[in-house]
Amino acid sequence: MSLSVRALAARSCFDVVDQGMSLSEVLPKAQALLDNPLDKALLQEICFGVMRYLPQLEAVCSQLMAKPLIKQLRPLQFLLYVGIYQLKFMRIPDHAAISETVEAARELKGQSLTKLINGVLRNVQRQQELFNFEAAPAAVKFNHPGWLITALQQAYPEQWQAILDANQQKAPLWLRVNVSKISATDYAAALTRAGIEYSRPLADLPAAIKLAQAQDVTSLPGYSDGWFSVQDAAAQYAATLLDVQNGQQILDACCAPGGKTCHILELAPDASVTALDKDARRLMRVHDNLARLGLTAKVIAADASEPTTWWQGQLFDRILLDVPCSATGVIRRHPDIRWLRKKADIPALAELQQRILQQCWALLAPGGSLLYATCSVLPQENSMQIEQFLQQKSDASLVALPHQPDNANYGWQILPGERDVDGFFYARLVKQVR
Ligand SMILES: C[S@@+](CC[C@H](N)C(=O)[O-])C[C@H]1O[C@@H](n2cnc3c(N)ncnc32)[C@H](O)[C@@H]1O
Known part of the structure; x- marks a missing residue:
């Protein structure tokens, strides 16, 4: 029945x-x-x-x-x-x-x-x-579960209630225009012609388009031609902050389903991108996304925390570590996360994140940059990771990001709902040339 x-x-x-x-x-x-x-x-x-x-x-x-x-x-x-x-x-x-x-x-x-x-x-x-x-x-x-409320109160004595409120809201639908195929202005014009209401509210992300209403994206202009992808604007900062250029060797070490891999290639189509993920099943979506957008990367199923099993010996100019995390920044988009995630998950995740960071650091060329990213709002996964890392690596220095309030924060923490985007954390580390 x-x-x-x-x-x-x-x-x-x-x-x-x-x-x-x-x-x-x-x-x-x-x-x-x-x-x-x-x-x-x-x-x-x-x-x-x-x-x-x-x-x-x-x-x-x-x-x-x-x-x-x-x-x-x-x-x-x-x-x-x-x-x-x-x-x-x-x-x-x-x-x-x-x-x-x-x-x-x-x-x-x-x-x-x-x-x-x-x-x-x-x-x-x-x-x-x-x-x-x-x-x-x-x-x-x-x-929300009590442990998460307590964690937010401790980390954000002023903003915890605004974060909880933001988590109760419906998330907007953000698009990322594939600028290797069409300019953001031309795509916006195509939306206007199709009678679809939108805005482009972020001056620092001109290719990010916020639709006024959620809708079936397959019927938007240029879906099958790969003119855009669905991606929250917070995630669209990754490729931009990594400062990718054509000709570079780039590692995206936790890449599935490939949103950021594709963005990197849209901005630098002639970069050589290695896209790695431990989960072979999720990598199928990376292949699908690359194919739809007409992009090419070297896709590998492997563990980023064990480079000896997959690394070929060539240093990378740029490394993106969009590490597995609690996803506490994207609760408005995935409201079940608050019930699935448990307090005991956080130390285990933090340990894995630090291991991936330490292991991948060795693969970065001197003068190269590594962007550490999570969709978490918990300091244990974010600023505390960077603080711990900097204490151990004398060849690493933190570069302040344009939006980062000050270096004491060890990165840029975006809180859910700010700019109407998801909660995210970014820290950019540069390897000194000795
Ligand atoms: C936050 S998601 C990545 C999202 C992706 N960067 C994007 O923009 O579409 C984290 C990914 O890390 C992968 N992962 C978890 N542990 C890993 C490990 N040890 N090595 C490599 N990938 C891992 C997960 O399978 C998951 O796909």
Whole structure:
């Protein structure tokens, strides 16, 4: 039997929160089971919403039910959250939200629970005060795990609440014009002709275009001709800050799915780019992206922290290390990250990041530059990594980036929502010539 949008949403949220799968993995599979594009979009909106407001949805349920449903019925517990989210946060008429959700319970083998689900949803409809969380614990009030709130409070005593607020917003759709094929001005004109609203708000990133509304990118002008890529503007700073030039030997050591590799080649088509990633499956997307944009790189599946297994002996002029990280800067774009990431992941990630940094440093030519990047907002993965590295490497010096407030910060920390871009960190290190 095919499942409805609400049943698929409940199952997807269950897969993420209880089974630890990522929404980027679960959602496309669930969407593939739906024919109508509007249903696919509705499914995404509901899943994203449940991830954004999970603690409050749980709290409302616990006010209305003596105890949560038993383990075997967990998908139906998530169906309750799906129902409550629609009533509170969406413009679906209440009667439709309730009846569709109750119907979905039958699809999820919850025939015996339809009365209970109907009752809970009717109570939510009647009792608006259930959503008063002013005096609730921080995790519920701000819809984030407690450990992350504490970490942000410690790192950003002034801005932590603005960061949490930004994480609750929907992220805009940013494009990066492929300037090796079309100028940003000409592409903007093509968008205007197609009646698509956009802005180009970042003077320091002229090829970055922000669309006024999210839409199916395959129908935008020049998709199949490789005129643009989808990439948040924060990520578009990487290739620019690395200062890539034709003729250089460039290593992109953690490259998949290849957004930054392609950008490097768009800016320096005659550079020799080695694109490495440990995950062979993710490298397939690098090949696809290079092919669509008409670019060429040497793509290798290998571990950046063990160069002896893949390095051919030629030093690199530029190295980009877009290292694996907590992704705490991109929660607005991937709202499930806050539930998937655990406090204990951070030291392990930090250790891997430092190892990759130390090992790849040896591959950099004297006078060359290395750009360290993460989409994290946690100092352990960012400024503290650079501080530790500089203490150990006497041939490394930190070059202040144009936006970096001062060198004491060990890099440029972009906070989520600033300039309407994702949270990101960049530090540029130069190897001294001795
Ligand atoms: C933040 S993502 C890179 C995004 C990519 N730079 C882009 O712009 O499209 C981090 C990547 O590091 C890869 N990775 C993790 N550990 C690695 C290692 N030891 N060596 C090389 N790549 C690794 C992951 O597979 C993942 O694709």
